[in-house]
Amino acid sequence: MKEYKEIQVALLGLGTVGLGVYKVLQMQKEEMQHKIGTEIKIKKILVRNLEKAAGKIEDASVLTNNWQEIVNDDKIQIVIEVMGGMEPARTYIMEAMQAGKQVVTANKDLIAADGKELMDQAKKSGCDLLFEAAVAGAIPIIRPLKQCLAGNHLSEIMGIVNGTTNFILTKMAQDGMEFEEALALATELGYAEADPTADIEGLDAGRKVAIMASIAFNSRVTFDDVYTEGITKITASDIRYAKEIGSVIKLLGVARNTPEGIEVRVHPMLIPERHPLASVNDSFNAVFVHGDAVDDAMFYGRGAGELPTASAVVGDIFDIARNLQYECCGRISCTCYKQLPIKAMDDICSKYFLRMLVENEPGVLAAVTAVFGDRKVSIEQIIQKKKIGELAEIVVITEKVKERHVKDSLKAFEEMTAVKKVSSVIRVYGE
Numbered sequence: 160m161k162e163y164k165e166i167q168v169a170l171l172g173l174g175t176v177g178l179g180v181y182k183v184l185q186m187q188k189e190e191m192q193h194k195i196g197t198e199i200k201i202k203k204i205l206v207r208n209l210e211k212a213a214g215k216i217e218d219a220s221v222l223t224n225n226w227q228e229i230v231n232d233d234k235i236q237i238v239i240e241v242m243g244g245m246e247p248a249r250t251y252i253m254e255a256m257q258a259g260k261q262v263v264t265a266n267k268d269l270i271a272a273d274g275k276e277l278m279d280q281a282k283k284s285g286c287d288l289l290f291e292a293a294v295a296g297a298i299p300i301i302r303p304l305k306q307c308l309a310g311n312h313l314s315e316i317m318g319i320v321n322g323t324t325n326f327i328l329t330k331m332a333q334d335g336m337e338f339e340e341a342l343a344l345a346t347e348l349g350y351a352e353a354d355p356t357a358d359i360e361g362l363d364a365g366r367k368v369a370i371m372a373s374i375a376f377n378s379r380v381t382f383d384d385v386y387t388e389g390i391t392k393i394t395a396s397d398i399r400y401a402k403e404i405g406s407v408i409k410l411l412g413v414a415r416n417t418p419e420g421i422e423v424r425v426h427p428m429l430i431p432e433r434h435p436l437a438s439v440n441d442s443f444n445a446v447f448v449h450g451d452a453v454d455d456a457m458f459y460g461r462g463a464g465e466l467p468t469a470s471a472v473v474g475d476i477f478d479i480a481r482n483l484q485y486e487c488c489g490r491i492s493c494t495c496y497k498q499l500p501i502k503a504m505d506d507i508c509s510k511y512f513l514r515m516l517v518e519n520e521p522g523v524l525a526a527v528t529a530v531f532g533d534r535k536v537s538i539e540q541i542i543q544k545k546k547i548g549e550l551a552e553i554v555v556i557t558e559k560v561k562e563r564h565v566k567d568s569l570k571a572f573e574e575m576t577a578v579k580k581v582s583s584v585i586r587v588y589g590e
């Protein structure tokens with residue numbers, strides 16, 4: 160065992176998460192010696208603008224805008240990447256590992272796209288590359304999937320894995336807030352990505368689902384494999400109709416290991432109010448995991464924000480500090496040893512909610528029903544909601560059907576003069 164009076168680390172980035180890590184390490188100052196047998200000392204913080212960063216911390220002498228000062232400093236043993244984005248984060252992480260440093264990152268964009276190359280380099284360098292904060296923020300999920308649940312064949316992961324969109328949907332449903340106002344608030348609270356398009360279009364959740372699926376199913380799933388649909392088309396009317404049928408709308412990430420291949424998708428879903436995910440609100444996230452031994456397990460906590468995300472990052476730093484002392488870094492490497500196919504989205508099965516504007520004439524409902532019937536789409540419910548001039552708004556809820564049959568039906572409606580508009584198509588949870 161090696162004894163270290165202190166372990167020197169460098170932070171790359173001093174934004175929401177970087178400042179959170181700085182604060183949590185200060186909050187742990189008295190205790191870390193007892194917990195991990197050494198102290199963590201931030202030796203350098205890489206920033207772009209020295210002046211802007213100086214006002215954020217007590218000792219501005221640790222700030223630098225020169226990466227070489229970090230990568231060439233042999234005393235720095237852990238690099239903590241919390242800048243975000245693909246480059247230069249990727250290069251810095253690679254160079255840090257090539258220089259024999261351990262790495263912690265919160266960067267899902269990078270792990271979801273280039274996880275294989277990064278893990279390969281970690282193995283080659285005998286380094287730890289830990290990324291607990293990259294998925295579902297504070298919630299421990301990477302470590303459970305890789306370690307605690309390793310004695311399972313995991314078949315399903317499903318959950319709410321984006322804090323920003325969950326916050327927006329909660330504010331729209333519970334406080335009647337407008338989409339834009341709720342997004343601005345989420346940004347102010349430090350939940351949103353630097354470009355919030357990644358949150359609201361489902362890309363951020365897609366990256367997290369790709370990372371979880373790769374680990375859970377031992378087969379590499381990249382972000383490009385994930386079907387993503389965000390919440391920008393969800394309207395106040397959809398939320399109201401959902402409420403009327405005892406449901407809420409949530410942005411869900413789903414990954415299933417099926418005999419036809421891996422199903423990976425992110426999209427809004429109507430879920431019954433009694434389902435545990437329905438009460439996951441604000442910036443909270445929750446992940447369900449199903450395995451052959453564990454049965455069902457659920458993980459819940461804050462999915463975004465300064466201190467919650469830093470909680471996960473600091474957990475990784477502490478883990479590495481222990482590994483450094485016991486000289487066992489790089490203990491757990493890439494676990495993707497299979498090459499499973501990805502299931503086409505057209506082949507997934509779901510129930511669907513469709514809101515349509517049709518001519519208010521006798522026979523139109525029958526014609527709509529016939530289009531569905533001819534394309535193997537069984538209807539569970541069809542309700543005429545209201546009249547809008549000469550038109551009627553109808554809501555259709557289908558049985559569980561194949562996505563391709565719903566798409567075929569939508570194509571047919573485009574050709575039907577009696578159908579003026581299909582305003583919403585939202586998948587519905589359940590059998």
Ligand SMILES: NC(=O)C1=CN([C@@H]2O[C@H](COP(=O)(O)OP(=O)(O)OC[C@H]3O[C@@H](n4cnc5c(N)ncnc54)[C@H](OP(=O)(O)O)[C@@H]3O)[C@@H](O)[C@H]2O)C=CC1
Binds near residue numbers: 244353
């Ligand atoms: N916010 C959250 O709740 C969570 C975030 N994450 C992830 O953590 C990472 C950081 O997110 P967050 O803190 O919210 O983002 P921020 O935009 O708040 O912070 C990023 C910081 O990195 C700095 N930075 C960017 N590029 C460089 C560079 N080339 N050199 C030096 N500094 C640089 C930025 O500087 P400048 O101020 O000049 O732009 C900024 O201060 C991302 O990967 C994100 O996806 C993960 C989980 C939760």
Ligand SMILES: N[C@@H](CC=O)C(=O)O
Binds near residue numbers: 293321324350358363
């Ligand atoms: N923007 C992300 C931050 C955490 O990953 C989110 O809102 O969940």
Ligand code: NA
Binds near residue numbers: 297298
């Ligand atoms: Na996490």
